[in-house]
Amino acid sequence: MDASRDLIGYGGQTPDILWPNGSRLAVSLVVNFEEGAERQVGDGDAVSEPMGEVMSVVAPGTRDMGQEQIFAYGMRAGFWRFMDVLSHYEFLATFFCCGQAVERAPELAKQITDQGHEAACHGWRWRPQADYQTAEEEAADLDRAVAAIEAATRRKPVGFFCRGSESVWTRSLLAERGFLYTSNSFDDDLPYADIDHPDLLVVPYALDSNDMKFFHPNGFVRSRDMEDYVEDALATLLREAEAGQSRLLNIGFHLRICGRPARFQAVWNILKLLKRHEDRIWVATREDIARAFLAARS
Template sequence: MTRDLVGYGGTWPDIRWPNGARLAVSVVVNFEEGAEQQVGDGDPHSERMGEVISVVAPGVRDMGQEQIFAYGTRAGLWRMLDGLDRHGIKATFLMCGRAVERSPVLAREIAARGHEAAAHGWLWRPQADYASEAEEARDLDRCIAAIEAATGARPRGFFCRGSESIWTRGLLAARGFAWASNAFDDDLPYRDPAHPALAILPYALDTNDMKFFHPNGFVRAAEMVDYVNDAIDVLLAEAEAGKPRLLNIGYHLRICGRPARFPAFDRVLARLASLGDRVWVARRDAIAAAWSAAT
């Protein structure tokens, strides 16, 4: 893959999103719990990143980490689903295959409430870790099958932890995916010349609640709310000056599903809802379809 450091080169396509706005906003919720690596699940090591960095020795079952993750699906999911319902916002849920396979009733409820179920890999791990295309293809197919069995719909989009591999986009294109999001390099979708049928919807790791788990990130909910509001204000001003834009806001069940951090979710949703048709808040599949139709 050749690096493109120019992109649109300052000449933006003249497009509007379906409601007439020039700023689209994608709210993403990660459904990973049960797909993180855990010795207790037969994985070679346990995930170390959580509320604190795990102090359990490598190779030993870490039941504390298991429970930190389980909070996301046992409690956080319902708080966040109700918040989305209350504000009338549809999100894209990035679903790891093993998480869906273990809790299909939860994935089914998410889809029943009108949210998109997208693929997030079989496990919560970088696709770049795969040693072969065949191994990656096998796990991608397992993820697709688990989501389709639970929700009744085949996923149309993909994003994985960290980095995709050199094979990922080809595997997605061959399976008819509409969009991929392992890109952090633009404020607008674009095409990968090697796979022109695949819309690349850039994602963002700064307007993302994972920064609550990083030492240089957010501590209190208000810090994320202020940060996201700044992003909204800047992109809205650019959009209303005629430049189309896409804002991505990412959340995790085990992070902003917690009571003290939930306002970082709820208040951002309230701000988005208050903007009306000045923005277009949509699922990623709808954003990919609209961008493809306009370009």
């Protein structure tokens, strides 16, 4: 049994946090920027990523150009929809950026920070860090990803999130490199300190209010499904905030998923909903949320 697993957390006594605008509910909009960093036989991988609009029927080991194009849509078309809608509603988001994706489209990555959004590190490839066999191998790819993001955006990323799970070394590697926060955590509604790495804040993420569920059989089908789900989450957290409990709501999007026209309506309507409640919530990048949390706790 792993005694390090913390099932208690704040124990129902959450810290009294007022976000910078005086509200108790912070909202983090996340856009995943990972297209071009997924597994593809055409890029030299043994197999291509099977999960897309449909499960791939191409034999493992054979180049799947259909899947390549499904991913490419996110960069070629979906990206611009997200940039436009965020500008329209005047919200700042955090983009989880894979290093290889940034290296392939540096001009798009530069647009992210040029418009005031945050470019966080999403690993070098769209893969779990838990797959790495050694800390040295993981460190080399982490450094490669940071360098690609910094070269494109002129800003060194301070936040991290990878697909699936961190490795047992990931947080030590992040702390050694001076990262402000990690988001590979699905276990709370507020940031918290990592006990083993006191200078590394954990800013939890969520996979339920996330458009990846359009690609799962138990998930969303119509754009309205995601809109309803986020609206219910917002209602619950606003009710708790009004009772004096500080909270964080995470909403996750992907360029190739909600960047498609029918699903993009969910993005538009969710941001419209947030705008309607702007006097009761604080929509901010994860970097700003992390810094505000630390300032409030100091």
